[in-house]
Amino acid sequence: MRVYLTQSPLDLGELLASVQSPERGGVACFLGTVRNHHGGREVLRLEYSAYAPMVEAECARIVADAESRWQVAVALRHRIGRLEIGDAAVAVAAASAHRDEAFVACRHVIEELKRRVPIWKREVYADGTVAWVGVDGRTGGQVDSGTAGQRDSELHVTAGLGGETP
Numbered sequence: 001m002r003v004y005l006t007q008s009p010l011d012l013g014e015l016l017a018s019v020q021s022p023e024r025g026g027v028a029c030f031l032g033t034v035r036n037h038h039g040g041r042e043v044l045r046l047e048y049s050a051y052a053p054m055v056e057a058e059c060a061r062i063v064a065d066a067e068s069r070w071q072v073a074v075a076l077r078h079r080i081g082r083l084e085i086g087d088a089a090v091a092v093a094a095a096s097a098h099r100d101e102a103f104v105a106c107r108h109v110i111e112e113l114k115r116r117v118p119i120w121k122r123e124v125y126a127d128g129t130v131a132w133v134g135v136d137g138r139t140g141g142q143v144d145s146g147t148a149g150q151r152d153s154e155l156h157v158t159a160g161l162g163g164e165t166p
Contacts, residue, residue, distance in 0.1 A: 004059035010088040015075040019095035026099035028106040032090040042126035070101040
């Protein structure tokens, strides 16, 4: 069984090794890292949370779809928990006999992940405020640092691996 969520740092080498083979000469990768800005604001860090059972199931469907559409092997991993600037948040590797299918499949997987998978991102800004960022990239309502925990419980969005909270 493949696992798509992790609280550990992402290992791109491991993902590459899982898709490479002598028959696959083209490998395309996407690595999404935490940047220091969003919407003109300075970002200090991100906090990702997810509903793990649904994420695992939806990621499996996305990968299976890509592997059935194109002759590729795909690896996908998304990190949850607290991430600092520069940390890798998501990685996709797709390998095929030729580069075209690898590129197309890799792009398909990351776009579908962003569109369909219930992973939530909370941005922590330099001015002390935080905001949830939706799948469309827009920020939700701002929450001052004193009410951030209250917002988590109101939205019921924090779920970790194995019953742990990220």
